[in-house]
Amino acid sequence: MxxxxxxxxxxxxxxxxxxxxxxxxxxxxxxxxxxxxxxxxxxxxxxxxxxxxxxxxxxxxxxxxxxxxxxxxxxxxxxxxxxxxxxxxxxxxxxxxxxxxxxxxxxxxxxxxxxxxxxxxxxxxxxxxxxxxxxxxxxxxxxxxxxxxxxxxxxxxxxxxxxxxxxxxxxxxxxxxxxxxxxxxxxxxxxxxxxxxxxxxxxxxxxxxVDLGAFRKVEKTDDTFRVINVGGFHRRKGSHYLLQAFAELDLPDAEFWHVGSVSPEMRPVIERYADERCTFHGHQPQDQLYKFYSQASVFALASIEEGMAMVQCQAMACGLPLICTTNTGGADLIGAEGHAGHVVPIRDVEALKARILHLYENRDLAAEMGRRAQARVSNGLxxxxxxxxxxxxxxxxxxxxxxxxxxxxxxxxxxxxxxxx
Missing domain, CATH: 3.40.50.2000 (Glycogen Phosphorylase B;)
Known part of the structure; x- marks a missing residue:
């Protein structure tokens, strides 16, 4: 739009x-x-x-x-x-x-x-x-x-x-x-x-x-730990690794949200790993994305190759810490490891699971990393x-x-x- x-x-x-x-x-x-x-x-x-x-x-x-x-x-x-x-x-x-x-x-x-x-x-x-x-x-x-x-x-x-x-x-x-x-x-x-x-x-x-007028944090309406991913759900994005990691963790009171289009090649992956805790919201207008980001606890991106995914800056502007791979440009955005998020190797499901679990078990730390992320994009990004x-x-x-x-x-x-x- x-x-x-x-x-x-x-x-x-x-x-x-x-x-x-x-x-x-x-x-x-x-x-x-x-x-x-x-x-x-x-x-x-x-x-x-x-x-x-x-x-x-x-x-x-x-x-x-x-x-x-x-x-x-x-x-x-x-x-x-x-x-x-x-x-x-x-x-x-x-x-x-x-x-x-x-x-x-x-x-x-x-x-x-x-x-x-x-x-x-x-x-x-x-x-x-x-x-x-x-x-x-x-x-x-x-x-x-x-x-x-x-x-x-x-x-x-x-x-x-x-x-x-x-x-x-x-x-x-x-x-x-x-x-x-x-x-x-x-x-x-x-x-x-x-x-x-x-x-x-x-x-x-x-x-x-990132446009700070379009991407901003609003109040989260519940206490559910929610992992969000925004963008195409396909091979290049490593979407299958991320969904597999979430499914295998099987965390109580946790949800996975995807916002964006879904490639046909991913349908078997969704059938295998997705359950009632996974919601696919489809394509959404840019001016509505901040509402989805703001209801999440962490933004995760498992891309195999991406120069710098702009959705990472958008998520940070909405107060989310990042979990991203080495091949997303996210390491430059996070700064020091653990400051505003975590960087993992590509195709590493176990590393994704470990970082998601760490933030799930340490909600206050996740919130603090989100505040650091928001401050970082506001000053230089x-x-x-x-x-x-x-x-x-x-x-x-x-x-x-x-x-x-x-x-x-x-x-x-x-x-x-x-x-x-």
Whole structure:
């Protein structure tokens, strides 16, 4: 559901001296949040999205900056359902058509910086580089080689075939090479790129944010210990491991809530492990999620691969401690182990059980960790904080380019860690 919100803006007094930025994104992701925050700094030139341009002000982006590709959005949302063309062919078409549209923007725009999303930016990156612009690639998940290895193994464990998606794999590898910088949301993602020989100075680490107006704690109406999980219930999310852990604990006066869609592949898992203590609420509007978070005791996420799940920040803003895997970006959000939650290895049902049981048996500690979580997101993990860090990175990169003739990224590593201090 699209929500109207009011956002404050800076006065733009330094807009004339600010670097100009073009952003191109398929769908929305956090592209509108980034655009809004760069607009606050007077940096936003163009936001190209598959969303109709008239929707931009619902996320605080002035319509004058917005260019829409609604035909691609219709294809992306409904083409696969209607079986107009094969789903992979459809995704490929949307990605390349968007990238070519973004390339036209990059060629004609007077912006200094181009930011595009991985998998749908190849042609635009080429055009932007030819135009002498600084290029930043947004990658929300681990390096595509790491992602493939993790998901291939999970498919094998599930006894299912893995879709190699060679088209997107090859595009992404070329995008990694072409981009001057790659912006990633967590140290987990950064480390995956380092593992695959991407230079550290090319990586910008910047944790996503949360809208504190939309996600807030309200009073819990009962004393039931409740584990909540929000998002898709499927393989990549490790949903089967989490439900198995809850079921095997068999705790009195405890419940499991899932909010979001359920993949058909998970139906046998639900039939095996779910009982009357497990409630599947289905998809819910974003503006209602805080009510579900607030009735829980702990947020748990067992993902096999996820760069930084934004639902973790949302849960923390609603006063919940986290239990998450190493591959969710949650370790960056929690800080020190045990401060605002716990981090466990992927696919480790026993570790999930141990952490859930610990918080079940220590309700006061769980509540205190939830208060710490709420304080942590309020000071450094809002969208404004995200925008501040992004704008600082852009200014630094542009200054380095002007001074040295190339974006050398001399002090990027220090900037990457600054937000955690």
């Amino acid at each position: 699209l929500q109207d919100r009011n956002y404050s803006h800076c006065d733009g007094s330094d807009a004339e001296s600010a670097p100009a930025v073009d952003i191109a994104v398929v769908g929305r992701f956090h592209g509108f949040d980034l655009a809004r925050e760069l607009q606050r700094y007077g940096m936003l030139n163009t936001l190209l999205s598959t969303y109709p341009s008239r929707y931009s002000n619902r996320w605080g982006v002035d319509r004058v900056h917005a260019k829409g590709e609604p035909f691609l959005e219709v294809l992306r949302r409904f083409g696969g359902r209607q079986k107009l063309i094969g789903n992979l062919k459809l995704q490929s078409y949307v990605a390349t058509r968007h990238a070519r549209n973004a390339a036209r923007v990059a060629r004609s725009s007077g912006a200094d910086v181009f930011i595009g999303w991985s998998g749908s930016s190849l042609e635009a990156l080429i055009a932007a580089r030819e135009a002498g612009k600084i290029t930043i690639l947004e990658r929300g998940s681990s390096h595509c080689n790491e992602w493939r290895a993790l998901m291939r193994e999970e498919s094998r464990r599930f006894g299912q075939a893995f879709d190699e998606m060679y088209f997107f794999w090859q595009r992404e590898l070329m995008e990694y090479e072409l981009a001057d910088f790659i912006s990633v949301p967590s140290t987990f993602v950064r480390d995956s790129f380092l593992k695959h020989n991407v230079p550290a100075e090319k990586l910008l680490v910047n944790a996503y944010g 809002t969208w404004a904080d995200y925008g501040d860090r992004y704008a600082a990175n852009i200014r630094r990169i542009v200054a380095e380019r002007a001074q040295d003739g190339a974006a050398v990224g001399a002090d990027v590593a220090r900037a990457n860690e600054a937000w955690q201090s």
